[in-house]
Amino acid sequence: MKKDTIVIGTRSSKLALWQAEYIQSRLEEQYPGLKVELKKMTTKGDKILDAPLAKIGGKGLFTKELEMDMLSGGIDLAVHSLKDMPTELPAGLCLTAVTKRFDPGDAVVSPEFKTLENLPQGAKVGTSSLRRKAQLLHVRPDLNICDLRGNVNTRLAKLESENFAAIILAVAGLKRLGFGDRITEVLPRAMVLPAVGQGALAIETREDDTDMRELLAFLNDEATVQCTRAERAFLGRVEGGCQVPVGVYAVPDTQPEHIVVEAVIASLDGQRLYRDKISGKACEAEALGVELAEKLLAAGGEEILQEIGLLQN
Structure with a gap:
């Protein structure tokens, strides 16, 4: 060099x-x-x-x-x-x-209630992510989800100063900064899929x-590269330049040199949610991501994203 x-x-x-x-x-x-x-x-x-x-x-x-x-x-x-x-x-x-990907999960930080299930009706929950908001409201439509901006330290401080019952942050960021002990629950991926490339x-x-x-x-890290190529291809197909409530996560399949890609598109209020998965050769990661995007758009995701685009523009 x-x-x-x-x-x-x-x-x-x-x-x-x-x-x-x-x-x-x-x-x-x-x-x-x-x-x-x-x-x-x-x-x-x-x-x-x-x-x-x-x-x-x-x-x-x-x-x-x-x-x-x-x-x-x-x-x-x-x-x-x-x-x-x-x-x-x-x-x-x-x-x-x-x-190499670290933990891609989303964490609940709630000193009093510990888990999403334990949060009282109408509880105030902080997150800056439309993806998290939409998927959480699909499970708990009663929650009062409020925007939470700032770096990790700022958001943790706002948990108390702005009276949130819970805030949602990336597991990776909390653990990297030594705040792993603040995590009270890691949301299951069956409930909330992570952001593209999270971790x-x-x-x-x-x-x-x-x-x-x-x-x-x-x-x-080649395995992470293959999985995140599929995720980024999915997002590239659905994004349209706006921040959108989609989650997508790819992992190596049990069959060698194959991956499984799972994704979700949800309305902002969480009432409509389309979720599916696809598997195929890792060397065709981008094509898999686009194919899954097309499936979800056709299922009803296109209508959701058009509505969101009108709201944001």
């Missing part, structure tokens, strides 16, 4: 820094003598905390500033939560590595930087 110093771009939140520092340590361990620096940045999504994500633009809010700096040469790579990455990347950038880290680089891509190859 020609470089002796590389620069990782990262958001400034504690979780983003944990993720960037994890990749930094893996690189320094793999390449003794390599100097790896972090460049901290604040994105639009970090600045606008008083509006729902769906109203201000969704996923790209947490990546755009990092991507612009990478294209101009200010950083060599960016580390993201894969679930924060848009399905289409800016011209000149590519998804170079996806790390995996994504490393983005310039497409023409072959040195960097070779350097990072050891971090790529």
Whole structure:
């Protein structure tokens, strides 16, 4: 490798820094003598905390500033939560590595009630995710689900300061920051499917930087790559540029070199919910994701997404 110093771009939140520092340590361990620096940045999504994500633009809010700096040469790579990455990347950038997936689940944090089932009628529950909201309301239509923005630490603080009976957060983020003991229940996937790529880290680089891509190859986990390709293809087919209440999760099948993809599209109030699964060859992951999307759209998902698009535009 020609470089002796590389620069990782990262958001400034504690979780983003944990993720960037994890990749930094893996690189320094793999390449003794390599100097790896972090460049901290604040994105639009970090600045606008008083509006729902769906109203201000969704996923790209947490990546755009990092991507612009990478294209101009200010950083060599960016580390993201894969679930924060848009399905289409800016011209000149590519998804170079996806790390082995950590726990993809969604966690209930409720010191008093512990579980979703135990929450009283009309309980106030905090989440910033339309995906979580729709699936939770399908099971518990009585809940009062309120928007909850901010980093993990901020959301945990709001649990008490804003009198939530429970808040819902990603298991991976809580455990990575040492808050695993705050989890009172992990929601079963039969109830709530996770976001695309939830639990995996994504490393983005310039497409023409072959040195960097070779350097990072050891971090790529092929099983996670195959599964998240299917998930991202599903989302790419249904998304339409808006934040939408869909969950999708792919896992290796019992048959070698095959995967199972399961997904859900739900109305915002949770009353209508379409869920299905598909299996096939892992090498055809994108095609499987698109095929499952087509099935759910035809079943009634298309109508839901059109309604949501009208509401958001």
